[in-house]
Amino acid sequence: MPLSRHIETIFYISILLLTIIPSIYHIYAVNSISRVVVVELHMAIDEGAVAFIKRSIDLCRDCFLVLSISSNGGYLTSTQRIVSMVIESNVRCVSWIPPGSQAYSAAAIVAFSCNGLYMGSGSVIGAVKPYPSDEKSIEAVKSLLTSLMIRIYGDIDWVRELARDMVEDAKALDYSSAISMGLAKKAENLDDIISDLLSDQGIDVVVLYPNLWEKIISVLSNPVIYSAMLVAGTLLIVVEIFTTGFQGYGVAGAILILLALYSMSLIPPDIVSIALLLSGVALLAVEIFTPGFGVFGISGIVLTAIGMVLTIMSTPLETMTPTIYVVVIGLSSIAGFMAFIGFKGAEAMRIKRKSIQEVLIGSIGIAKTDIGEINPGVVYVANEDWTAYSVKGVVKQGSRVRVVRVEGLKLYVEEYHEV
Template sequence: MRGPTGPSRPGRPGGGSAPLPPPGGSRPPAARAAARLTALAALAAAAAVALAAVLLPALSGGGTARAQQQQEEEPAAVLLAEVDGTITPVIADYLDSAVQAAEEGGHQALLVELDTPGGLDASMREIIQDFLDARVPVIVHVTPSGARAASAGALITFSAHVAAMAPGTTIGAATPVDLQGGEISDKVLNDAAAYAEAIAGERGRNAEFAAQTVRDGRSVTAATALELNAVDLVAGDRAGLLDELDGREIPVAGGGPPAVLHTADAPVTEHPMGFFSALLQSLADPNLAFLFLSVGALALLYELAVPGIGLGGVIGVILLVTGFFALSVLPVHIAGLALLVLAAALLAAELFTPGIGIFAAGGAIALLFGGLFLFEGSMRVSPWVLVPASVLLGAGAAVAGRLAWRARRRRPASGAEAYTGRELTVESVTAPEAGPEGRALLDGAWWRVRHRDGAPMRPGQPARVVGLDGLTLLVETLPDSPGSGGPTDPSAKD
């Protein structure tokens, strides 16, 4: 019978009929819960992806904008190189490394603060080529007041993208000189003038004035150079220069767009010269070159005159080699070199034939005039170095000559001359009664002694050497000293 409630529900215990499968393949409640969680997770992931797709570009754009704003607020640094002295291969290498550092380091410009009397033509041309091929703007500032861009420095200034000068500075005097003091041919002069014109024309500056600095040696002040369009501006200091250049467009090598300078508040990064480069550059100084050559020659001559442990000779050779290096990068006049050679010869004569100091005085005078005529152009030996050095070296040669003379007088002779006049004591005789020979101690060695007249000698008798017969000393006897209690000291008198 069926119960009053009707048919039993599927799956109910005690039901009267077998359980039926769920319609439509329904899953158990646990499976349905897991499915819902999976769907919610997938929906959350899709929402996250969509949100990221919308927000990331905005965030990226905002970061880029902030970076651009920061870049605009903090402009790239300006690289600083300082040149104070002669243009040498050391300076050429230094500026070449500065140009490379400015290009590779992302600097917006290279600032070269210049003060030079000139230098080597080959080094100048290397620097100019680097400036013309630079992919960053090169700014040359002749500074501080009282500085100059003379000779090679003038052409280097003309080759910069921006040429600036401080008030009270000068530029020009670019006539080439011969390092050996000879005359410059028209061929060399015309080549240098054409080179200066080409550089100035390349930078849009006064080519005629550039040629005049070479042909006529013309030199002008900063104000006149600005009027002649030889330079771009006059600025008193670094900060004023960078303010003046702010916003300028500078065409650079490489065919790209012009570089726009933002230098008003730009930081300045120094490009220092290495230790050994700075040391080599410091040697290219007329004063040091003169001192090295003078003192080195005197030290070497003194070593030759009075040989010792060799310290003077070593120092002399080192100083001479260093002086020759300095001469290799400086414009030298042949007359000055000739006078230096004459001074060395006169000082050597004083060392080997000392007298009343005639040769020393002549050497000092030759040294003085040699220093005056040694270098060409504006590079000169300072009188504060030239005069004291010449006087001291002349006096030193005179003193060294006297010392060498005394050393030669004290130098022991050989043979009989080394012992003639020496006094000794006869220590023993072979035959006390008539023995003409005996033994005596002289200079730490035992000698056979014999009276020169064959007269007998006795032990303890003083004698004086008068000659040498083979290995036997010929002596003459001396009277005993009053109160002597024994043999006299053989080394008491020299």
């Protein structure tokens, strides 16, 4: 066989392998999934939802993600962040609107960020018209929704028309209409989705719900709430500036402002975690050097704990190697030991020390010279020489004396006769 024929045969075999191998890999990857993570996104599309979706994606790098959506919508900025996270993560996911649920406005956009859509009986999707409905916002949302739908269904006329109607006319589709159009597949429960996409043998289903912190962020991301936090934080800082001594108002004000900025998506969660940790350490230091009732110490411990929890929650699980755990445990032990030393030091510093007057008054000493009421002399009291005056008569040199009162560095003494 001529050499050219060998080269041609190798070329065609290479093309065939390059065509078949990705398909085989895709089939193997889908069928080898042993875990399905169901994300119960039954909340407003806000920064709490962003944190929830991020945590879910971090837990689902090698599994199948099902977004179970029941929401009336939310904020465009948060929606864009969720869409970006889902697409950039390359996680295998589908959206599911359970029976009787709805995905309106921003929630509908999130639903189309996955690779497929399932709907249960009585469910609804659509009504993506933004508020306020100015021309710029409408065009931005329409472009985003159109691109997501084309990504799933292809660049077809009815896809573009439906995206336009959902945004401009707030059109919504019920369960039957969406399925008849080919927009969604029927799924009354999770088993329908698993049986449609995966082999349901040996599938481990994990259901995720928003945690406490994500629920708090969801509340704080409301514009009324974070605006009030900004005002309150600023006022607390002003009060701290015009109040004598450290009262802790400034720390509380700074934390409120940081949380407000985080809720507005202006700073990342890492900055909030670091700020909480530093605030907690600062309050612990204040507790050590300032006598009080432990308010600063308790607040410092709480803020430090919250900062640590946020740091752990924002760290992907795959980066937490055994070495990292060993280092964390070691540093925590050192920090705990130093905190114990600081606590004991604070206790020692808070022991009430006697004033010089309390030490000297009543003390017994020796007159080193004659001491008069007008002409002072020298006495030896408390291991030191002092200038002294007699309170009655003249005290002869060598006599024992007792301190009656102290004025500055002058002592007033009387002759002491031991009974």
